[in-house]
Amino acid sequence: MGNVISLDSILGVGELKAPAESTPVESSGCSSSSCGSSDGPADMDPAVWDKVKNHPCYSEEAHHYFARMHVAVAPACNIQCNYCNRKYDCSNESRPGVVSEKLTPDQAIKKILAVAQDIPQLSVIGIAGPGDSLAAGAKNTFATFEHLQKKAPDLKLCLSTNGLALPDNVDRIAQYNIDHVTITINMVDPEVGAQIYPWIFHKHKRWTGLDAAKILHEHQMLGLEMLTARGILVKVNSVMIPGVNDEHLLAVNKAVKARGAFLHNIMPLISDPAHGTHFGLTGQRGPTAQELKVVQDACEGGAKLMRHCRQCRADAVGLLGEDRGDEFTADKIEAMGEIGYDDEARRTYREHVEAERSGRHASKAAAQADVQEAVGSAVDPILIAVATKGGERINEHFGHAKEFQIYEVGPQGAKFVGHRRVDQYCEGGSGDDDTLDTVLSAINDCTAVFVAKIGGCPSKSLESAGIEPVDRFAFEYIEESALAYFKDYAERLGQGSIQARAGQDAVIRTGALTAKRA
Amino acid sequence: MAYKIKSAECTVCGACDAECPNMAISLKKGTYVIDPAKCTECKGQFDSPQCAAVCPADCCVPA
Ligand code: SF4
Ligand code: SF4
Numbered sequence A: 001m002g003n004v005i006s007l008d009s010i011l012g013v014g015e016l017k018a019p020a021e022s023t024p025v026e027s028s029g030c031s032s033s034s035c036g037s038s039d040g041p042a043d044m045d046p047a048v049w050d051k052v053k054n055h056p057c058y059s060e061e062a063h064h065y066f067a068r069m070h071v072a073v074a075p076a077c078n079i080q081c082n083y084c085n086r087k088y089d090c091s092n093e094s095r096p097g098v099v100s101e102k103l104t105p106d107q108a109i110k111k112i113l114a115v116a117q118d119i120p121q122l123s124v125i126g127i128a129g130p131g132d133s134l135a136a137g138a139k140n141t142f143a144t145f146e147h148l149q150k151k152a153p154d155l156k157l158c159l160s161t162n163g164l165a166l167p168d169n170v171d172r173i174a175q176y177n178i179d180h181v182t183i184t185i186n187m188v189d190p191e192v193g194a195q196i197y198p199w200i201f202h203k204h205k206r207w208t209g210l211d212a213a214k215i216l217h218e219h220q221m222l223g224l225e226m227l228t229a230r231g232i233l234v235k236v237n238s239v240m241i242p243g244v245n246d247e248h249l250l251a252v253n254k255a256v257k258a259r260g261a262f263l264h265n266i267m268p269l270i271s272d273p274a275h276g277t278h279f280g281l282t283g284q285r286g287p288t289a290q291e292l293k294v295v296q297d298a299c300e301g302g303a304k305l306m307r308h309c310r311q312c313r314a315d316a317v318g319l320l321g322e323d324r325g326d327e328f329t330a331d332k333i334e335a336m337g338e339i340g341y342d343d344e345a346r347r348t349y350r351e352h353v354e355a356e357r358s359g360r361h362a363s364k365a366a367a368q369a370d371v372q373e374a375v376g377s378a379v380d381p382i383l384i385a386v387a388t389k390g391g392e393r394i395n396e397h398f399g400h401a402k403e404f405q406i407y408e409v410g411p412q413g414a415k416f417v418g419h420r421r422v423d424q425y426c427e428g429g430s431g432d433d434d435t436l437d438t439v440l441s442a443i444n445d446c447t448a449v450f451v452a453k454i455g456g457c458p459s460k461s462l463e464s465a466g467i468e469p470v471d472r473f474a475f476e477y478i479e480e481s482a483l484a485y486f487k488d489y490a491e492r493l494g495q496g497s498i499q500a501r502a503g504q505d506a507v508i509r510t511g512a513l514t515a516k517r518a
Numbered sequence B: 001m002a003y004k005i006k007s008a009e010c011t012v013c014g015a016c017d018a019e020c021p022n023m024a025i026s027l028k029k030g031t032y033v034i035d036p037a038k039c040t041e042c043k044g045q046f047d048s049p050q051c052a053a054v055c056p057a058d059c060c061v062p063a
């Protein structure tokens, strides 16, 4: 391999700055790697931190730096969900359960090695379907992991399941060193479950109604307990279905926390008649951005929440929020010939990230202390949309952003609370105005939008919509910039030169990640 | 008597293949097919034909 990888190019930043030099590191009184953000190692068992620190789905911080890859080796499923239709396969669609190409375990290994050569940020390989990774005896899933462990031992393994076959497979999961498992749990009450699952296949029989939901529920809880008892980290995914399980998700959060789930990820229902799902066809709608946030906020304090999930396709490749699957189709990989294993670039990249991070905890704490001193706690938090391509920096042009990351910033600090898709999909030929409207409706609840650069026209439209475009923090770190902005915002609010923006809502878009905005 | 797969509706997921007690189902030229000589409709083995019970597309039907 002749090409030297420049870390600048990996991070996509114009200029790599050392973490704020003026930061008074000593004053925090502890070594930078052991204090700071709630995501950091301070409140975490070191063994757990070691498992999650480079996993984009398990650590919010890691999702800015690391990439995941799903291999679609598990097409069969053992239950039917009303939000899923595996018949539908449009390459312009992005949601779990969808793939363009199913792979055999051998093809999957080859694809993984090819991607690993090309994307040094790659840290995690997951099997998430397109069916259930443990259905049909889980043959392909374990065959893939068995080979992978031998061929590329530095990559972490994870799998997703609906939980029905989990109790039967926990021993094998432990045996193959799979240290992350995601279970999709949408209910802890069969009455609610019966509205989500028309049937399950269990013990050589198709079960329907309450019986089906009850069996599924019992297996999910048992599987979760068995995994956590073995020290395997479990993330619980819940699909929020307005009017069906929205309020019930609080009970789900409590139940999974009590059984040791590490993270709880509440995702909006993706529902579109064109997908041919039961919910899509019956007009069941998904939640709005604020409805989702209200439920997520209500669960805060229970099992730790994940808000950065992108509901990836079962063959997604790349950083969360991007999908480079198209570059690695079976044909293209076949054409690459023999692919070796070389973890050099990935090691260098991981060391680089490690160094970046250690400086950050202190600089975030300093910025926050500054805000608290200047602002006090009287000002309500605001939302800021950020155009970024990773590395926790404001490093994307407004017009190129396919999604915006949403930060909530207030006297208590700045935190990532979600992301909003703004790319176009299946709509061919839409003009610039449509594109801008899409962006406006997706970030309508934000006070400002941080960008590396922005043109004059969109800038004006944003302003007239009441959203302030901000490019003065170009290429800086997001959280520190958000705090600096908030301090200034609070001052202006105090002087009466601006008004607080409250009571706005935004639209959650759920199209493909593969379609690029122009 | 035997079952068959309506190939136009099949998603090629392989769930039926994994459940068939008689190895009657296999992948031929990109679609799953049931070998009528091997299929017993699961009689004497299970209460209902396994392929039909597991199929997400409900496309395993009496031939
Ligand atoms: S679907 Fe969510 S949990 Fe799974 S890889 Fe994507 S972001 Fe991570
Ligand atoms: S009916 Fe039973 S024996 Fe026949 S193909 Fe289906 S599973 Fe196999």
Ligand code: SF4
Residues within 6 Å of the ligand: B005, B009, B010, B011, B012, B013, B014, B015, B016, B017, B032, B051, B054, B055, B056, B057, B058, B059, B060
């Ligand atoms: S279970 Fe149904 S959809 Fe899946 S391969 Fe068999 S016939 Fe096709």
